Amino acid sequence: MIMEDILSLKEAIVSYLDKTGGLQQLLDDCKSFKESPQRDAVYRFSFHVNPTDLIELDGRLGDIVLHDPLKARALFRSVCFLSIKTLSLLDQIHTESQVNVVLKVTHLPPFPNYQLSLCEFPRGYGPMRPMAMEGLVIAMTRVTKYTQGARFLCSNEDCSGAEGFHHIRVHAPGATETATVRSDFTCLLCSSPLKEDVKSRVLGDKQLVELIHVDALDVLGVHPPSSLRYQSVTLFLRDELCNSMRIGRLYRVVGIPAHVHQWPTVTWSVEASSIQPWMPENPCKVSKNFQALFTSMGGSPWRFSAVVTNSFGAQVVPPGLYTTLKLGLLLSLVHSGDTGLDSHTWLDVLALTSDTLIIDRLMTYSLALAARGVRHHATGELFSLLSKDEHGVGTANIHAGSALLATGGVCLLGDLSIYRKDKMDALQSGLESRAVSVFIPGKKYGDDSEQQLSFPLQCNFWALANTATTSKKSAKNDTVALGSVEIGSVPPKVAETFGLMIQCRDLGGHPVSLPITVHTLRQAIQPGEPLYPACMQFTTQDYKELLAFARSLQVEMSPQAEKMIHGYYMASRRVRSDTTQGSSVSVASIKLLIALAEAHSKLSLRNQVMEEDALIAVLLCENSITLKHGVSALVIPPDAVFPCDLHDLESLQRRDVALEELHQQVLQFVYAYAPGAASYITEE
Numbered sequence: 001m002i003m004e005d006i007l008s009l010k011e012a013i014v015s016y017l018d019k020t021g022g023l024q025q026l027l028d029d030c031k032s033f034k035e036s037p038q039r040d041a042v043y044r045f046s047f048h049v050n051p052t053d054l055i056e057l058d059g060r061l062g063d064i065v066l067h068d069p070l071k072a073r074a075l076f077r078s079v080c081f082l083s084i085k086t087l088s089l090l091d092q093i094h095t096e097s098q099v100n101v102v103l104k105v106t107h108l109p110p111f112p113n114y115q116l117s118l119c120e121f122p123r124g125y126g127p128m129r130p131m132a133m134e135g136l137v138i139a140m141t142r143v144t145k146y147t148q149g150a151r152f153l154c155s156n157e158d159c160s161g162a163e164g165f166h167h168i169r170v171h172a173p174g175a176t177e178t179a180t181v182r183s184d185f186t187c188l189l190c191s192s193p194l195k196e197d198v199k200s201r202v203l204g205d206k207q208l209v210e211l212i213h214v215d216a217l218d219v220l221g222v223h224p225p226s227s228l229r230y231q232s233v234t235l236f237l238r239d240e241l242c243n244s245m246r247i248g249r250l251y252r253v254v255g256i257p258a259h260v261h262q263w264p265t266v267t268w269s270v271e272a273s274s275i276q277p278w279m280p281e282n283p284c285k286v287s288k289n290f291q292a293l294f295t296s297m298g299g300s301p302w303r304f305s306a307v308v309t310n311s312f313g314a315q316v317v318p319p320g321l322y323t324t325l326k327l328g329l330l331l332s333l334v335h336s337g338d339t340g341l342d343s344h345t346w347l348d349v350l351a352l353t354s355d356t357l358i359i360d361r362l363m364t365y366s367l368a369l370a371a372r373g374v375r376h377h378a379t380g381e382l383f384s385l386l387s388k389d390e391h392g393v394g395t396a397n398i399h400a401g402s403a404l405l406a407t408g409g410v411c412l413l414g415d416l417s418i419y420r421k422d423k424m425d426a427l428q429s430g431l432e433s434r435a436v437s438v439f440i441p442g443k444k445y446g447d448d449s450e451q452q453l454s455f456p457l458q459c460n461f462w463a464l465a466n467t468a469t470t471s472k473k474s475a476k477n478d479t480v481a482l483g484s485v486e487i488g489s490v491p492p493k494v495a496e497t498f499g500l501m502i503q504c505r506d507l508g509g510h511p512v513s514l515p516i517t518v519h520t521l522r523q524a525i526q527p528g529e530p531l532y533p534a535c536m537q538f539t540t541q542d543y544k545e546l547l548a549f550a551r552s553l554q555v556e557m558s559p560q561a562e563k564m565i566h567g568y569y570m571a572s573r574r575v576r577s578d579t580t581q582g583s584s585v586s587v588a589s590i591k592l593l594i595a596l597a598e599a600h601s602k603l604s605l606r607n608q609v610m611e612e613d614a615l616i617a618v619l620l621c622e623n624s625i626t627l628k629h630g631v632s633a634l635v636i637p638p639d640a641v642f643p644c645d646l647h648d649l650e651s652l653q654r655r656d657v658a659l660e661e662l663h664q665q666v667l668q669f670v671y672a673y674a675p676g677a678a679s680y681i682t683e684e
Helices: 003-020 022-035 051-057 059-067 069-087 214-219 288-296 303-311 323-334 356-367 421-433 492-496 513-525 540-552 559-575 589-603 611-629 649-673
Strands: 043-049 099-105 131-141 144-154 167-170 194-196 202-212 233-238 250-262 265-277 349-353 373-375 384-388 396-400 410-415 435-440 451-456 460-466 500-503
Touching: 003 022, 003 051, 003 059, 003 069, 022 043, 022 069, 051 059, 059 069, 069 099, 099 265, 131 214, 288 303, 288 540, 303 323, 303 589, 303 649, 323 349, 323 356, 323 460, 323 500, 323 540, 323 589, 323 611, 349 356, 356 373, 356 410, 356 460, 384 435, 396 435, 421 435, 421 492, 500 611, 540 589, 559 589, 559 611, 559 649, 589 611, 611 649
Parallel strands: 043 099, 233 265, 349 460, 349 500, 373 410, 410 460
Antiparallel strands: 131 202, 131 250, 131 396, 144 167, 144 194, 144 202, 202 233, 250 265, 384 396, 435 451
């Protein structure tokens, strides 16, 4: 490249830095370095670069940034050095090699050549240029140190390289620590061995993260197995990018692929340049079947969700069976997702049943409709697993367990009766604190100090308890009964940590084996043919689209719903309290009530939480508290939300009448026991 072209490119860089605030950033960085008492050999300057803007300014410069990042880095470094020397910004910099410029490419053109799919192999020896990729974080290491830059001096005292800044080494993308600092470098002037000036070494932070294609979770979920195999890729996060990613989250990363040579192996990794949270595009719509149902059920605030719930899971169980549990699962599915994770209230569901096979099938079917569903096996790791890093960093690698992989979705635990005591204790601790602590012993993983890390648990947990079995240990005492219901071998403290507890009762006092047997035989004899009336025929795809649309809704709490929830919470705490142990209704119950009401409003395709939604939340919560702590002054039927079978319009009308009566009963309970309820609830 001729000198005129180089000058033209440097002028374009100055113009770009001036327009984007890069020159002002350079001034501020030099000022902070100048005020620092420490004198380093290398000074690092980081700039955010958008290649699209560069192409509009100068096409050649944009092409160099996109396809030859090392050359672009050298050009930016030259401009920074000339600016520093011309304006006398930093006296400590004497040579251009002391300037370490890092270009953070923020965006790439939306073309396939700039996209790197993590599920495509082989990756091969492609060019070292910026690429964009999306994936799920499944593991990460602690933050450790690496060498940003080092100064070397010639061992020959008569050589001019024995002093000054002639031999500077800086980290390059894909380079190992030994590529920056080692003992076999020779002087460029006299070929004598070089020795490092250890006092001038500049250290930075480094973290390794494993990223995998999000479809790899299908292996851990309920989707049918396939011949596809997925392999994670290791990201190197440097300096300000450290701790910018969290286990279980989805991210879009722009980075430079590199082959790290560590004899005798070669590993493929990516030097991250910019990181942004990422959500897959999921067009939200409601099928025509549910649109027609919504229009026909507009006269009642309860009917649409009732029919949706009644027909849910028809591929597994006949309509009308385990309706309360199906409503709880649907509300849990609606109230999950990756939006608002930091302030989310999670709806955990524990089903009490004597028929674990059918309930497990229903939960497994429902798990496939979650935004992200992971089925945990009792022998696997629920929270996290430690291993030694394989990239020579010498620290601990923290692998995500099932609960962390299900972040923003649902983790299906299955039958709790098969879990060992240590697993149950860990589950109880995790559900109570909503976090998992990871202890890293220092000596085992190359560090003198021990470390305790904490990761939030941000998913819904589903589980079931077999009420037909009890352990020998618990059978000797009365701890197997929670409230007034037998919960088998599950410890009561573990059961209490689940927000919503639902007892799966028989159908009208009759065993459920007969209708399920008839349902299974009809599916086998008439495969693919409708088994029920047209009003009950909704496909799995219909439900998947409905739940995705419901999750995207933004709802507001109406004053009437807020008053009912607050009044019931105050009254329930008052009637379930004593002078010795306090109230048996936890403070977290108010969050559960709000979450249930909001989820029912979304399931009903409303943007405002009405008093009718709050009533459903109160009835579900009261049934759950009754199972845990027994009955109170508010006596409602065990299946208060579905007091009758739903098979025609007349039965829907009977349900509306029953819910209105329960509505008045709840208001009377609140008026009688909630302090100050008379100020905002009128006695009817």
